[in-house]
């Protein structure tokens with residue numbers, strides 16, 4: 001059975017309304033081992049004949065039989081498969097991939113060998129066979145015409161296809177080189193069908209076994225010159241491809257596509273670098289826009305009236321009365337709460353109502369927590385607080401330089417004169433979170449008292465009293481609103497820091513009394529002497545008594561820097577009294593929010609108002625509007641950025657598309673499937689994205705650890721990075737998809753002709 005048989009084949013070209021006959025009524029039959037020369041004038045149909053045989057061009061009339069089976073019903077994929085199995089093509093203008101090395105060009109044709117080492121070995125073998133061993137690493141563009149054609153021959157052999165078609169393979173070569181190439185072709189294809197189109201028969205006549213002359217689309221003559229050596233067909237039949245399930249072929253296509261994609265990426269270093277830079281700029285652009293516009297996490301952050309700590313239940317009495325500590329303890333037991341926090345006001349100091357502490361010479365805003373409320377992890381420096389006078393800081397990483405990495409640099413904080421030691425620090429990266437101050441339970445109470453009293457209840461009076469023989473007369477009263485707390489002060493002592501006072505007290509005639517918080521606080525601290533250290537006694541006189549007899553000697557004082565320094569416990573006592581008369585709320589903590597909700601139901605039926613903290617999300621109209629606006633704006637900016645980016649990348653890469661057109665066509669003419677080429681293109685684009693992502697991560701780390709930059713950029717959550725990455729991948733896939741369609745819209749033949757116009 002003939003390897004190839006053409007029966008009455010006709011091919012007609014129709015273009016611009018003109019009909020041109022390519023070939024007509026061609027009857028030919030070819031066997032393995034033949035070396036056929038086809039000659040004829042220009043335009044006589046030689047190329048058309050080869051294109052029909054190769055399946056790159058369709059035929060309208062007759063039938064082409066391959067090993068006896070007809071092909072007139074073939075569709076594009078069938079022809080592709082046919083080409084992959086049977087055909088190697090050699091062109092006049094070489095058609096090697098110029099950016100690939102000799103080795104890569106040959107390996108490309110060896111895709112069917114799965115084992116990489118075997119593929120390499122086979123490629124080297126073929127290259128040696130065509131005499132190019134010394135040029136393995138040379139790029140196609142650096143080779144002479146003869147060397148290019150040798151590469152193409154090696155590539156053609158690599159496929160182990162039974163048919164090699166050559167259209168004017170020596171058309172661009174000098175006569176000596178041409179002879180060499182023809183000789184090489186003859187040598188390497190003894191067991192194959194070799195069909196060569198040429199207009200120079202002399203060059204080939206010594207080598208060929210058969211000469212076909214074409215005239216005006218028809219076969220004019222067909223001479224056998226010498227007998228072809230018969231070839232035992234069994235040996236050369238291309239390995240019958242195991243038509244395995246689609247899965248396996250797909251897996252191989254992906255593998256080959258990846259290999260191809262890598263080759264394309266590496267073989268065009270300047271283009272690849274350009275692409276990488278472009279995509280990096282794009283990725284960083286989206287990153288910056290996202291971070292600049294305020295992180296999306298911010299928009300969706302809920303605002304709670306009560307800080308939603310897991311299991312927190314806020315309660316108050318429906319009657320508006322105070323809740324006593326005893327009552328709270330009873331509730332705790334009854335409802336199985338884990339703990340109670342009577343004075344919970346500091347928990348709800350949030351972004352808008354935070355607590356400012358002075359550390360060194362700067363003021364920082366903090367959330368405040370008793371230590372049992374937060375699991376912050378292992379401290380980066382120091383340890384968690386153990387005494388009431390200690391505090392633990394949870395700070396953004398940018399403060400590391402300020403507070404210390406291995407040991408504490410700043411170790412004291414103050415708030416309204418409350419001085420505390422820093423026991424340790426833990427750093428975090430998310431600069432959208434507010435720092436946290438962690439107290440012991442006792443410390444938290446002091447902080448609460450300090451906060452509460454400092455705002456609402458402090459009212460300290462220092463009275464200077466002149467003792468006369470008959471009576472006492474108040475000559476001045478200093479109203480002091482600043483009370484400093486210090487653990488260094490003994491509980492029963494008060495320090496007064498007031499120059500004016502010191503002056504007048506030292507004349508010995510004046511006696512001083514201090515009353516703290518006379519409106520609420522029932523204790524009078526009678527105050528005896530000394531400008532530095534004053535001991536006081538707690539008396540329970542109802543209040544300090546004013547003798548209202550006017551005095552002749554009135555001393556005027558200016559107030560300002562006057563302050564009292566007391567032990568925190570004094571303030572706690574004051575706060576306790578003040579709070580216990582005015583604070584109507586408390587928090588119970590349960591194991592979980594669910595438990596809190598269950599308890600809330602029961603308590604609500606028992607004369608309490610009980611609200612699980614996590615249900616107190618209540619955005620006002622303004623807030624909703626604002627966050628919607630912010631959302632819309634972010635989406636808008638995102639869209640603009642992405643559209644602009646897509647446009648820009650498209651514009652920049654469209655120019656580079658031309659460089660691929662030829663290569664793609666060559667690959668397809670070699671029988672590399674569209675699928676593999678397509679996957680290769682995607683892979684190349686995705687590889688180009690990798691530096692962009694690496695760069696983004698590096699930039700992010702740089703920005704969020706740098707104190708100056710992190711002020712302008714909002715920390716992004718992991719999912720936001722994932723979003724950016726997915727977005728960029730989708731963008732590039734989309735662009736690649738469009739470009740591939742553009743590339744493949746033109747048929748193989750057309751693209752090749754584009755470069756090989758006769």
Ligand code: ADP
Nearest residue numbers: 013015020021022041042043044045046047048
């Ligand atoms: P040869 O290779 O022998 O020079 P071709 O096979 O290229 O000749 O051309 C044979 C005939 O078919 C010519 O008349 C040519 O004009 C016509 N032809 C070839 N390709 C096309 C085409 N793509 N569109 C229209 N006519 C074509």
Ligand code: MG
Nearest residue numbers: 046047048758
């Ligand atoms: Mg031609």
